[in-house]
Amino acid sequence: MIYSPQIKVPATYMRGGTSKGVFFNLTDLPEAAQVPGEARDALLLRVIGSPDPYGKQIDGMGGATSSTSKTVILSKTSQPDHDVDYLFGQVSIDKSFVDWSGNCGNLTAAVGAFAISSGLVDAERIPDNGIAMVRIWQANIKKTIIANVPITDGAVQETGDFVLDGVTFPAAEVQVEFLDPADGEGAMFPTGHLVDNLEVPGVGTLKATMINAGIPTIFVNAEEIGYQGTELQEAINGDAKALAMFESIRAHGAIRMGLISNIEEAATRQHTPKVAFVSKPKSYLSSSGKEVSEGDVDLLVRALSMGKLHHAMMGTAAVAIGTAAAIPGTLVNLAAGGGEKNAVRFGHPSGTLKVGAEAALQDGQWSVTKAIMSRSARVLMEGWVRVPVD
Incomplete structure (x- = not known):
């Protein structure tokens, strides 16, 4: 039997806060995976190494925890007064599905940096030195998030002395602002009660x-x-x-x-x-x-x-x-x-x-x-992720 070779998909492996995930530019995905559906889910499952009955994700980029079984797809924004659209997929470890029902706040800290480095943010919005305010449209929950990304000599500043418990090494601080953070279109307290x-x-x-x-x-x-x-x-x-x-x-x-x-x-x-x-x-x-x-x-x-x-x-x-x-x-x-x-x-x-x-x-x-909190983020690896076409 003749088997097809693996395909190469441009990707970046990033830490954001206390999570890690594989980041993609939407236009770099295979054509069938550029739209929601089975092809996209199948691709991301294979990238991460799921479903894995052993629970280890050895044959993929996942780290066998909810914090490291994550994928992100970014694209030029479809919304006015925003810079980038951010779609998050939580990949199940042992089951064959990708959950698109919510956001990942930790990886949000890495979205701004990836968007800048990938050319998804207009150059005039990026200072030579200072803070770039990246306006993110969180497509899963349809909310606006602001990532304040430090810039040095026109490039994202990743190193620094900000310490985040749960992350071993210090890095540059990224302040993240979640505007009108009530999830979805329903009431903040859906039962109508505080308790x-x-x-x-x-x-x-x-x-x-x-x-x-x-x-x-x-x-x-x-x-x-x-x-x-x-x-x-x-x-x-x-x-x-x-x-x-x-x-x-x-x-x-x-x-x-x-x-x-x-x-x-x-x-x-x-x-x-x-x-x-x-x-x-x-x-x-x-x-x-x-x-x-x-x-x-x-x-x-x-x-x-x-x-x-x-x-x-x-x-x-x-x-x-x-x-x-x-x-x-x-x-x-x-x-x-x-x-x-x-x-x-x-x-x-x-x-x-x-x-x-x-x-x-x-x-x-x-x-x-x-709602406001500080996180940090950095690129761990960039290049291509290889995926069997089956």
Whole structure:
């Protein structure tokens, strides 16, 4: 039998925040993959190395975690007053599908740099030295994001002294602004309440804040589900019973949020919603052995992504945290001590992160104009990714 050779597709492998992904310029993709559909999904699955029943993604670019099983497609913007369109695909590790239902806030930090380096941003918008304000249209959730990218001698500045917990080495700081971050077109609180009683069969009735901001997220209290909020990955990811509990919470919360109509649909929507648990500040050792003291943080948050406890914090979930913290009465706000807040520093498994948000109550509905956090990004490798044509 004669087999066809692999094809070469121009690509860039980038770190953005605490995630990594394969970045593509839309026009560099094979023609059939330049439009949404099976051909595009099949290409991205093969690039990443999924579906992999071994869960390792050895035969692809993925790193066998939700943070490293990611793809990004960028193109010249289709929107007025924007620079680039950003489409994010979360690739399942062990199943044959790509989830297009949400954004990746971490990789957003790399979008501006890639757009500039790829010529997708008009040259007159890039200073010789200073900050380039890249206006990003997030096509998954139809929202505007501003990435403030440092520029030196007309090129993206990637090196620097900004330290991000969860990332080993320092780099240049990229401030990311999520404008009107309520996810999608629905209400920020789809149930109409800041706190709901969420019934989860086999678990019980839990207090829950369900919010659409950055990414749809379900927050519950750590103590109600038997945790302290200081847990690291190994305390949960090796516990099949715990993971099943979190998936049940996620699925039943998704129904209450109107994201799915029945429990079975949750299996085909792994990327959203997220589920997280919060607690008041406590001291703990981070995954790197760094001590996080009670006085260093306003609250503790642990979040799951694609069925596993995240090693740090998803960028979009950080937006949800900052937004919920800014609204008095949510579980996040109460864990942080209650009252009005425009920024919080929270503890996660790898350390701490500060996120700010501006919230206002208008006509009985909460809205948030902006959420802000700092990330870093850099190119790890660029050239071509090779893909078997089958």
